[in-house]
Amino acid sequence: MINEVVKLITPKRLEVFFEEEKMDTDTVVVKPTYMSICAADQRYYQGQRQKKILDKKLPLALIHEAIGHVIYDPENKMDKGERVVMIPNTPMTDDEVIKENYRRNSLFRSSSANGFMQNAIYMRRDRVIPLKEIDDEVGTLMELASVSINAIDSFDKESHSRRDVIGVWGCGSVGYITALFLKLTFPNSKIVALGTTKEKLNYFSFADELKIISEVDEDFKVDHAFECVGGKKSEEAIAQIIDCIQPQGTIALMGVSEEAVPINTRMVLEKGLNLIGNSRSGYDDFVKAVEISQNSHVQEYLNNIISERINIDDINDIHTAFEHDLNNDFKTVMKWNL
Numbered sequence: 146m147i148n149e150v151v152k153l154i155t156p157k158r159l160e161v162f163f164e165e166e167k168m169d170t171d172t173v174v175v176k177p178t179y180m181s182i183c184a185a186d187q188r189y190y191q192g193q194r195q196k197k198i199l200d201k202k203l204p205l206a207l208i209h210e211a212i213g214h215v216i217y218d219p220e221n222k223m224d225k226g227e228r229v230v231m232i233p234n235t236p237m238t239d240d241e242v243i244k245e246n247y248r249r250n251s252l253f254r255s256s257s258a259n260g261f262m263q264n265a266i267y268m269r270r271d272r273v274i275p276l277k278e279i280d281d282e283v284g285t286l287m288e289l290a291s292v293s294i295n296a297i298d299s300f301d302k303e304s305h306s307r308r309d310v311i312g313v314w315g316c317g318s319v320g321y322i323t324a325l326f327l328k329l330t331f332p333n334s335k336i337v338a339l340g341t342t343k344e345k346l347n348y349f350s351f352a353d354e355l356k357i358i359s360e361v362d363e364d365f366k367v368d369h370a371f372e373c374v375g376g377k378k379s380e381e382a383i384a385q386i387i388d389c390i391q392p393q394g395t396i397a398l399m400g401v402s403e404e405a406v407p408i409n410t411r412m413v414l415e416k417g418l419n420l421i422g423n424s425r426s427g428y429d430d431f432v433k434a435v436e437i438s439q440n441s442h443v444q445e446y447l448n449n450i451i452s453e454r455i456n457i458d459d460i461n462d463i464h465t466a467f468e469h470d471l472n473n474d475f476k477t478v479m480k481w482n483l
Contacts, residue, residue, distance in 0.1 A: 149264035151460065151483065152204040156192025157467075159460050162204070166267045173273055174217040175229060175266045181210040181285035181451075182470045182477045184375070185401065186255060190467045194403070206259035209233035211481075212276055212284040213266065228276040230287045231261060231268060232431055246295065246425040253425065262463070264483060274431050278439045282454065282478045283447045286322070289476075290434035290447070291426035293323040296371065296397050297330055298430070299421050304395035307368050308334045312389065314358070314382040315373030316340025316349070318475050319399055321450050323371050324352055329437060337367065341378075345474055348449055358385065368394055375400025380407055387412045395419040450475035458482050 150162045168174075186207045188194050194202075215227045223229070233254035236245035245251055252258040276284050311334050313324040320338065328336045328351050338349040339356045346355045356365070358381075368391050374382040379400045386396055387409050396418060413420065426434075437443060452473035455466045457480060470477035 146267075148267070149483070150206050150259060151262040151463065152206050152259070153189055154204050156199070157190060157464070159463060160204070161460070166265075168219065168267065170219050171270050172219065173215060173223060173268050173270050175213040175231060175268055175273060176216045177211050177213040177231075177261050177263065177266055177481045178228075179212050179281045179285050180208045180261055180479045180481055181289075182208070182467065182479070183210055183255075183289070185209075186260070187467065187470060188403070189255075191471075202256070205255065206262045207255050208260040208262050209253065209255040210285050210288040211261035211266075212281060212287070213261075215273075216265065222270075223273070223275075228281070228284070229273040230276050230284055230431060230435065231266060232272040232274065232428060233260070233288060234425055234427055235269060235272060236427070244295075245427040246430075262481075271428060274428075274435055277435060279435065280444060280448070282451055283438065283444050285478050286318075286447050286450075286476065287431060287434050287438065288426070289318060290322055290326065290438060291430035292399070292423070293319070293326045294430040294433045294437075295426040296323065296399055296421075296423035297326055298433075299423060300369065300371075300395060300397045301330070303419060303421055304369050305393060307391075310335045310337060310367045312337045312339055312367035312370040312386070313352075313373060314339045314370060314386060315375070315400065316342055316345040317373065318450055319375075320371075320373035321349060321475070322447070323373055323399065324349055325443070325446055326437065327371070328352065329443070348475075351446060358382070361385065361389065365389055366391055369396070370394065371397045371399060373399045376402055377404070383408055387416070387418065390416065390418065393417045393419070395421060397421050397423055399423050451478050453477045454480065456480045456482060 235252040254260045337354045338352040370386040
């Protein structure tokens with residue numbers, strides 16, 4: 146079957162490709178309906194990745210946060226029109242030890258495989274999950290929610306049991322959802338959200354305490370911390386976390402940086418700290434994210450970080466969405482009409 150795929154050719158240049166798709170009994174065809182833009186997609190679109198990476202990966206269809214409805218299931222196990230969230234990570238091998246999102250040969254849409262900016266998505270059956278009672282626009286946040294679930298799950302397994310105070314550094318979308326899900330997972334813990342902008346921190350109404358990073362005093366301590374800053378500012382955030390965290394605390398690293406980030410290993414050693422790297426997510430994380438997000442109150446909180454909604458009727462609308470997203474505090478959601 147011939148499929149229309151919108152690909153990024155060079156930074157800020159998109160073109161439509163016609164590609165042949167293969168079908169088998171394990172393939173479900175999904176029509177994408179809503180998508181949201183991630184910072185990783187922006188880095189490709191704006192040309193902020195290293196040239197050798199862009200030369201290797203482009204042309205590439207962007208977007209890895211999307212929902213859609215089933216248009217064809219050869220085995221009729223899913224109803225036509227059924228709403229689903231699509232999992233961008235595709236494991237190619239089984240491994241009883243390593244999670245699917247950390248296996249080096251797994252494919253990830255909008256990075257090592259085409260993303261969801263297509264007319265139809267030919268998905269492996271185990272890569273789609275019914276969306277259930279979740280609004281369409283909020284459904285696009287399930288990928289981001291699953292990333293937080295993955296990080297919290299690893300933290301829960303690796304950290305010690307004293308969790309009186311947990312700090313979340315970063316007042317963007319990752320920090321917001323991670324802080325929200327931490328509060329839901331550990332209701333007896335004090336969740337402190339830390340960021341640079343008071344206006345954005347005010348969205349974190351579910352947190353027990355809000356702090357501006359520049360105003361943190363020497364007496365402030367946390368048992369564990371989540372770093373959700375990324376980029377150049379992650380160095381400053383990690384340094385502050387190491388200063389504030391109690392001995393043998395766990396630091397969950399979630400922020401993505403293009404350049405190497407210096408870390409004060411002397412204090413990591415002196416305090417006996419545990420650093421956990423977290424990236425992407427897998428099937429089980431999506432299942433948990435969907436289950437948690439069916440709660441109406443959780444959906445209300447998630448809906449708060451949808452900053453802009455844009456209808457995509459042609460390629461020019463895609464350019465508009467990416468440009469507007471640069472100035473949004475949180476998430477840009479696209480209604481995919483192509």
